[in-house]
Amino acid sequence: MNDAIDNDAVDPLTLPDADRGNWVDRRAPAAMRPFLKMARVDRPIGWWLLLLPCWWSATLAAIAADRPWPNLAHMALFFVGAVAMRGAGSTWNDITDRNLDGKVARTRMRPLPSGQITVRQALASMALQCLIGLVVLLCFNGFTIWLGIGSLAIVAVYPFMKRITHMPQLVLGLAFSWGALVGWAAAFGALAWPPVVMYAAAVLWTIGYDTIYAIQDLEDDEIAGIKSSAQLFGAHVQAAVGALYAAVVALLALALWGVGTGFAGWLGLAGFAGHLAWQTSGISRDEPVRSLALFRSNRDAGLILLAGLLADALTALL
Template identity: 60%
Template sequence: MTDSGGRVADATGNWVDLRAPAAFRPYLRLARLDRPIGSWLLLMPCWWSVGLTGLAMDRSPSGWHIVLFLIGAFAMRGAGCTWNDLVDRDLDGKVERTRSRPIPSGQVTAKQAAAFMVAQALVGLAVLLQFNRFTILTGLASLLVVAIYPFMKRITYWPQIFLGLAFSWGALMGWPAAFGRLDWAPIVLYAGSICWVIAYDTIYAHQDREDDMMIGIKSTALLFGANTKRALAIFYSAAVLLIGIACLMAGAGWITLAGLALFAGHLAWQVKRIDIDDPALCLMLFRSNREAGLILFAALLIDAAL
């Protein structure tokens, strides 16, 4: 099937809608290249882990690793989203915000989407094979979590935990890419990143709260409800504490700690600002986590370099 020019309801006015050839648009939308924020959020734990290696080695981390993780994050997020859309194609057709996605709207068939998912996964595999054996095996282990995540919203009010396990996996990748092993610093970073993901995806899930209740999808947004601010404060505080401990384990100096303070301030601003009944605000705050993550990464790089 070819794209009729239809746009995805929650991603209009982007470069895919305006500039991409019509035949490519459904596939670019499957890969979420019309809204790359998820790829950036997947990338942040990878880059943080690379930043920790710079602290531990007292020098700038590998620029090549930074580039590889950038490519890999975009490829694997695209593959993961395509898998999610395949699993959720019937549910997506019942939700106002997602019914215009390529599969439920008929822009591509399930077979075409599956083939595209394999192609993206092969790009990710090509990137993964550039690393050492330990890192390759660590990366392959993430596929189990990625595979089961789309099903979790059907059985638990905590699907955000499983998203956190998947989206934070990069915290376990950057360190062994440099050292060929895992130590406590990246493991603690992983735990902190999971807390961060649970919080920001709770914000995101408030956009679909009413539709989710109608069709039986579970989320922490529904679980926390009016207590969302308190829950966000708890998870964001845990994220800052654990990430801070990981940085200190790797040898962080005052520049990293200053960056961590700015990161914490950004998260506190989100908690103060959020209105769970304002979907547009929830989306804006969710997206702002890219800037929060980049602040921390920049501090790690500067600290390692100096």
């Protein structure tokens, strides 16, 4: 396809952190595009990062129970729930941040600050996505249902944290990592210390990768009065993320040891650690475009760890 045709096919309102020519801009009905963008459907990295701790935890549970694979129905439900709740959380974030977003170059063309949809329409969209998430949650045991409901308070307060603390990434991590608890709870109807340690690791992972993401907005955030860990760490941002990532690997190692993970699981953790080291080596406050690419690469890092855990679970067949 030549460049002229390609340009015509791209929505002129394509957001800076979305891939050029993504399927929402190319294929979705025009009336639906603002809602899909508000739900971040054009930027799937968000639901991947929400989903991966769920899948890690479900597979960790399989290893602990000496099963060759995690519950596949649960894995599918986690996928649907992650997409729906990522969309609902993003919509809530955009509703609360609609005035701030208009002051930041990367976000001023989002559907709400640019006037493509109204707050009432956004609330209706969020309600629908929450309903989908509730239907998914009700498919699990009672303990998991209440555990899932418990995360909503964190999700509700997160958008306000960037106004009062330089560590909103910590609150994001507490919410985004909840799946590390839910995956195990769905399998056993209770919690144990290995998934709690995995949850702590996922929280620190989130702080690390979202700090990289926040590098994109350093100048605009200062003007708009938005706080972030990238500002807090300043010139030491690379060392800070490196320290966070080292702690992530150490905590994951403890969780894997706690369930008796074998060679394949440790190999997956080694690959994950190597990927995080590569990310850290590329961090620069002067390269916002590279920061977005490094942030997105965390999907691949998470999949490397998942592959190792799945391979280790399969050894139960031997």
